[in-house]
Amino acid sequence: MKAACRQVTQAGKTLGFVPTMGALHDGHLSLVRASKSKCEVTTVSIFVNPLQFGPSEDLAKYPRTLERDAKLLDELGVDLLFTPSVAEMYPQGAKTYVVVEELNDKLDGASRPGHFRGVTTVVAKLFEIVRPDYAFFGQKDAAQVAVLRKMVTDLDFDVQLVVCPIVRETDGLAMSSRNAYLTPEQRQQAMVLHRSLLRVQSAVDRGERDSATLIEIGRQTISEEPGARLDYFAIVDPDTLDPVADVSRGALVAVAAYIGSTRLIDNILLADVSGSRSPLPSR
Numbered sequence: 001m002k003a004a005c006r007q008v009t010q011a012g013k014t015l016g017f018v019p020t021m022g023a024l025h026d027g028h029l030s031l032v033r034a035s036k037s038k039c040e041v042t043t044v045s046i047f048v049n050p051l052q053f054g055p056s057e058d059l060a061k062y063p064r065t066l067e068r069d070a071k072l073l074d075e076l077g078v079d080l081l082f083t084p085s086v087a088e089m090y091p092q093g094a095k096t097y098v099v100v101e102e103l104n105d106k107l108d109g110a111s112r113p114g115h116f117r118g119v120t121t122v123v124a125k126l127f128e129i130v131r132p133d134y135a136f137f138g139q140k141d142a143a144q145v146a147v148l149r150k151m152v153t154d155l156d157f158d159v160q161l162v163v164c165p166i167v168r169e170t171d172g173l174a175m176s177s178r179n180a181y182l183t184p185e186q187r188q189q190a191m192v193l194h195r196s197l198l199r200v201q202s203a204v205d206r207g208e209r210d211s212a213t214l215i216e217i218g219r220q221t222i223s224e225e226p227g228a229r230l231d232y233f234a235i236v237d238p239d240t241l242d243p244v245a246d247v248s249r250g251a252l253v254a255v256a257a258y259i260g261s262t263r264l265i266d267n268i269l270l271a272d273v274s275g276s277r278s279p280l281p282s283r
Contacts, residue, residue, distance in 0.1 A: 001082045005043065005130050008079075013040040017132035017159075019123060022046040023063035023177035024072055027167040031136040032076050034164050039134055043080035044073055045126055050086060051097075052118030063180055082130070089125060098124045100147050100154070106241040107143040107254055108265065111231050116147050123148055127157050135159050140166045140174050142252055142267045146241050166266070168194070174266045181262040189227035190259045193266040196221035196233065200253050204270055209248050211235040222257055231256035231263065238269065248274040 008015050016039030018031045035042040046069055053059035066083060073081055098120040103109070109116045127135070137145050145163050152161060167175045172194040173187070182190055196218040203217055218233040236243055238252040250272040256265045 001080070001084075001129055004080055005132075008041045009131060009133075014134070015039060015130070015132045016042045017126070017130045017135045018042070018044045019126050019135065019137075020044060020046055020069075021048045021062065021177070022069050023065050023180065024069045025167075025175045025177060025179075027138055027140065027175040029072065029076060030167050031138060031164050032073065032078060034162060035134065035136050036077060038162070041079045042077075043082060043130055043132070044078050045082040045084075045130070047082075047084055047089060047122065047126075049089075049118055049122045051090070051121055052112075052115050054112055054114060057112070058178075058181075061181075063177055082126075089122065097121045098151065098155075100150050103143075103147045103150055103241055107232065107234060107236070108256065109143065109147070111256060111263075116144070119144055120147060120151050124151065124155070124157075127159055132159055134162050136162045136164060138166065139163055139269070140176070140265065140267070142238065142254055142269075143241060146239055149239070172198075174264075176264060178262050178264060182259060186227060186259045186262070189225055190262075190264055192222055192225035192228050193255050193257055193264055196255055197253055197266060197268045201268055201270070204247060204273075209246050209273075211243065211245050211247055211251070214247065214253070218253070218255060222255070227259060229258040231258060248272070 005015060016035030018035055020028050032042060048062050050059055070081060097117055099117050100120055104116045149161055152159060171191060173190055199221050200214045200218050203214055208214060215233055215235055222228050222230045233255045235247060235251050235253050244251045247270050251270045252267055253270060254267040
């Protein structure tokens, strides 16, 4: 994989990279299309990373559909596909991890201890293997994006992160590989995540700027769905993941909830309405 990628960059071609855990859906495929539109060569990795799963999480049952995924990627014209084994990515005796202090324990990092350590470690390794010019990630994983952006800055990775919009089902549910776990009834219950965000956006559109009030609107919406169990509802700075008290200058509104035993996440970005320079990162 290293040799194939070096051949691309040594030829002076731009290399785009989409890291995934497989079980591909249209959200993943939108990242591939974004890479193909921006880069001369596109590579995708499929690797279910054990480091980012906790001991009681769904590593064993996480959907693995490599043959189907490879066919989809081939149809889209992906140039390189990297599907390493766990033993290849984490040789026996490996002791090195990458940790982004402070951000590591916020939002999903607080709910899933060690999760972001697993993400940053595997992505750092993949960046070294591929050495892409551009790497494409989805806005659905907003906390992950903030952590990876900080890692790239702090460690001087020569790669530009491109963050692509959330891709949703026709009814608004954010696409996720974990949606496959949901029963038809749970699939309907899962709509409460998006509904809670829409109600917050609606309140902001009406002039509400106080985060505590907006969070309560979101939490109340989740509580109206008996099949949902809230993990967090937060309004934070999209770069630092620190809470913001007022959303006038823009903010990330993020929610995580369990539908049955399946944990789902969603978010929206609120625009800067203060008239001052926006703190939100460029997309």
